Amino acid sequence: MQETAEYLSFGPWRYLRSVGKLQHFEAQESLTLEPRLHKLLNYFIDHSELVLSRDTLLSDVWGDGAGSDEALTRAIAALRKILQDSRTQPTYIATLSKKGYCWMAPVKVEQAPVAPAIPVGDGQQLASQPVTRDESAVLHWQWQRKLRLKKARHIWVSCVVLLLFSFGFVFLFNQMNQKASLPRYLQMTPLSAQDGIERMPLLDNLQSMLLYQHKVPGDGREWRWAAQQLNSMQVRHDNAAYQQLSEASWLNAQEIIFRAVQDDKCVFWRQQVQPEFQPASTLFSCHFFVEKGQVRLADGLLWLDKDQETGQMQLWHWRNQRQQLVLNFPADWREVSHLLYRLNKAYMLVQLGFSQSMLIELDLESLIWRELKLFNFRADQLTWWDDQELLINHGPDRFAALSLRTGNERVFGELTTNLADVSRVGDSLLAVSPKHPVTDLFQLQWADGDVPELRSFSPSNRSETLMLRRPGQYYFMSERSGLPQLWLLDEGKLRQLTQFVQKVRVEQLLWWQQQLWLVMEQRLWRWDDKTGQLLPLFEARAGAEHFEICNDRLYWTERDSVGWSLFEWHQRQPKKLLEHAVQVLCGPEQQLLVQFDTHHQLQLLEQGKLRDLGLQLDWRSIDSAHMVSDPQALFWVSNLNRVLNRYDWHSKNITQWRLPQPVQALYLSQGALFVEQARTTDVDVVWLHPEK
Numbered sequence: 001m002q003e004t005a006e007y008l009s010f011g012p013w014r015y016l017r018s019v020g021k022l023q024h025f026e027a028q029e030s031l032t033l034e035p036r037l038h039k040l041l042n043y044f045i046d047h048s049e050l051v052l053s054r055d056t057l058l059s060d061v062w063g064d065g066a067g068s069d070e071a072l073t074r075a076i077a078a079l080r081k082i083l084q085d086s087r088t089q090p091t092y093i094a095t096l097s098k099k100g101y102c103w104m105a106p107v108k109v110e111q112a113p114v115a116p117a118i119p120v121g122d123g124q125q126l127a128s129q130p131v132t133r134d135e136s137a138v139l140h141w142q143w144q145r146k147l148r149l150k151k152a153r154h155i156w157v158s159c160v161v162l163l164l165f166s167f168g169f170v171f172l173f174n175q176m177n178q179k180a181s182l183p184r185y186l187q188m189t190p191l192s193a194q195d196g197i198e199r200m201p202l203l204d205n206l207q208s209m210l211l212y213q214h215k216v217p218g219d220g221r222e223w224r225w226a227a228q229q230l231n232s233m234q235v236r237h238d239n240a241a242y243q244q245l246s247e248a249s250w251l252n253a254q255e256i257i258f259r260a261v262q263d264d265k266c267v268f269w270r271q272q273v274q275p276e277f278q279p280a281s282t283l284f285s286c287h288f289f290v291e292k293g294q295v296r297l298a299d300g301l302l303w304l305d306k307d308q309e310t311g312q313m314q315l316w317h318w319r320n321q322r323q324q325l326v327l328n329f330p331a332d333w334r335e336v337s338h339l340l341y342r343l344n345k346a347y348m349l350v351q352l353g354f355s356q357s358m359l360i361e362l363d364l365e366s367l368i369w370r371e372l373k374l375f376n377f378r379a380d381q382l383t384w385w386d387d388q389e390l391l392i393n394h395g396p397d398r399f400a401a402l403s404l405r406t407g408n409e410r411v412f413g414e415l416t417t418n419l420a421d422v423s424r425v426g427d428s429l430l431a432v433s434p435k436h437p438v439t440d441l442f443q444l445q446w447a448d449g450d451v452p453e454l455r456s457f458s459p460s461n462r463s464e465t466l467m468l469r470r471p472g473q474y475y476f477m478s479e480r481s482g483l484p485q486l487w488l489l490d491e492g493k494l495r496q497l498t499q500f501v502q503k504v505r506v507e508q509l510l511w512w513q514q515q516l517w518l519v520m521e522q523r524l525w526r527w528d529d530k531t532g533q534l535l536p537l538f539e540a541r542a543g544a545e546h547f548e549i550c551n552d553r554l555y556w557t558e559r560d561s562v563g564w565s566l567f568e569w570h571q572r573q574p575k576k577l578l579e580h581a582v583q584v585l586c587g588p589e590q591q592l593l594v595q596f597d598t599h600h601q602l603q604l605l606e607q608g609k610l611r612d613l614g615l616q617l618d619w620r621s622i623d624s625a626h627m628v629s630d631p632q633a634l635f636w637v638s639n640l641n642r643v644l645n646r647y648d649w650h651s652k653n654i655t656q657w658r659l660p661q662p663v664q665a666l667y668l669s670q671g672a673l674f675v676e677q678a679r680t681t682d683v684d685v686v687w688l689h690p691e692k
Contacts, residue, residue, distance in 0.1 A: 007110035019186050035190040044103040053100040071195050182410050183690035190684050197683040199432050200247045213245045238277040244289050249296040261289050295341045304336050311618040332563050332597045334620050338382035349382050353545045354624040383423050429688040437678040439463045444673045452657050467667035467674040468509040512549045546624045550586035582619045585629040588649035595619045628668035637663045
């Protein structure tokens with residue numbers, strides 16, 4: 001029987017079926033199921049106590065031809081793990097040999113949670129104990145006096161509020177930016193659910209066909225175009241495979257233009273996708289791959305690229321089969337992406353450093369740009385909300401509509417998070433979910449000194465990030481208890497240290513002055529193990545980037561309005577050491593290894609003097625999380641984060657190893673090298689519908 005109630009319960013679980021949110025009655029934390037598990041659980045509940053064959057589940061939950069036996073088995077196992085169910089002694093999902101599955105647990109309808117009552121205020125109850133007649137008269141007089149004062153205050157407050165409201169209304173009317181509040185997007189529906197990763201969805205003009213990129217599990221680096229007819233849900237794939245694929249732009253009703261890397265070469269392509277895929281033809285070469293860095297114009301193509309020699313970001317225009325350089329961006333910008341265009345103005349996201357971004361508007365006539373918004377995190381979402389507003393990041397997992405007229409933001413309240421490639425289609429949102437994959441930590445060890453082996457570290461079904469090793473101890477961040485928390489593995493015993501009540505962004509773990517330090521929001525915090533508190537070292541420094549401990553001294557790089565600089569914490573004060581420094585590491589013999597935004601040559605700083613290391617690396621092409629060092633060697637990853645490089649300080653030799661999966665981050669501590677990798681998971685194209 002179809003269960004239409006919003007709140008349900010079974011066993012110790014409360015379930016909000018519209019968004020797939022589960023909450024244990026005895027725990028405060030809740031979790032939201034990924035789209036496929038959400039749909040699968042709803043289907044089980046709607047068909048409770050019925051035997052459901054595997055073919056029925058694959059047909060009704062995945063869709064004809066879209067799922068597989070392996071995908072169903074994994075989904076059932078994942079749902080059981082979340083519900084803390086057993087296959088051999090099931091409480092919820094029973095396996096019936098050669099028949100299928102059956103939902104066993106009784107499902108009850110729950111009332112929507114009610115907020116706790118709030119006391120009325122003054123005068124609700126005069127006294128809780130018996131009083132005399134005289135005392136009663138005094139209390140009555142005091143109560144009457146309070147009421148008169150309260151009425152007078154209400155009148156004055158009402159007048160002030162009315163006056164302020166009038167001024168505010170006039171101001172908002174003059175700004176011409178008074179619009180309806182943003183809708184709530186809580187209902188998420190899978191649009192395509194193939195095995196593997198789907199991303200960069202694009203609808204055709206008739207909104208009858210969905211074009212997106214697809215990578216199947218185990219296919220390594222190979223991306224292919226997929227086209228799905230929305231009425232029949234049939235999917236067809238292009239034969240050509242690419243190492244990297246950018247977003248596509250419609251050239252006309254049948255053809256697209258896109259940028260791709262194939263055989264390690266960056267090329268712009270033109271391809272027919274309607275009614276069938278035809279082989280793509282090359283347009284021109286590019287120097288640098290940008291996923292979201294081109295826009296179709298009436299007279300050609302505007303795209304972002306990079307100077308091959310300096311690494312400096314550039315803007316180019318292609319028309320009449322010719323390429324023309326439009327603008328060189330400032331040399332101290334790390335990257336420019338998310339190119340949009342309207343009324344001869346371009347809008348872009350600028351990555352100033354590794355964790356600081358800026359939204360800019362560029363006038364294509366004067367070639368003068370202005371800052372619209374500064375972010376103290378890596379912004380990675382930008383698209384059009386309407387003709388006068390941009391849909392942007394308001395935080396790592398929040399969105400806002402930014403007015404181009406006033407610069408005001410309207411923040412989305414309730415919105416399903418962990419989304420990527422978001423675009424607005426009518427009243428709905430088209431996106432992919434989840435945005436962030438589950439990550440695991442592995443220790444790299446070398447067998448026979450040649451081939452590195454990955455050994456799993458304290459695995460769980462949640463993301464593990466950041467690693468700091470001490471003798472017999474391992475500090476790391478994990479989401480195994482819900483929100484990201486700091487954990488300690490001490491002599492085989494696991495202990496949760498922090499109790500964050502909301503999601504925080506921890507960027508680094510450091511060991512300094514025989515204590516543990518956390519870098520959060522451009523600020524350094526000391527962990528007090530006795531009190532379980534975090535104590536700040538100094539006020540937050542906007543633009544502060546990578547922190548490094550060398551010879552028990554604290555260094556960091558920072559970007560301000562003038563540019564990049566290297567700082568040291570000296571006598572309880574920040575002290576500027578060098579300008580143009582964008583990255584700092586601890587090199588051989590406690591010397592500082594410094595990267596600059598003016599050239600690619602790595603240099604060592606010793607007693608105030610710089611000398612060339614003899615190794616060149618462009619800071620724009622290597623993330624700070626992808627480079628680590630110790631007294632023996634420098635490590636970094638390259639080639640789409642799949643190749644591990646080691647530079648020996650003494651022999652000057654470079655050794656390379658190819659890893660089976662891309663690296664999210666490197667951690668080197670006490671001679672142990674750890675890598676953070678994303679777990680193979682499904683990413684689906686989804687619809688988000690507004691609340692009616």
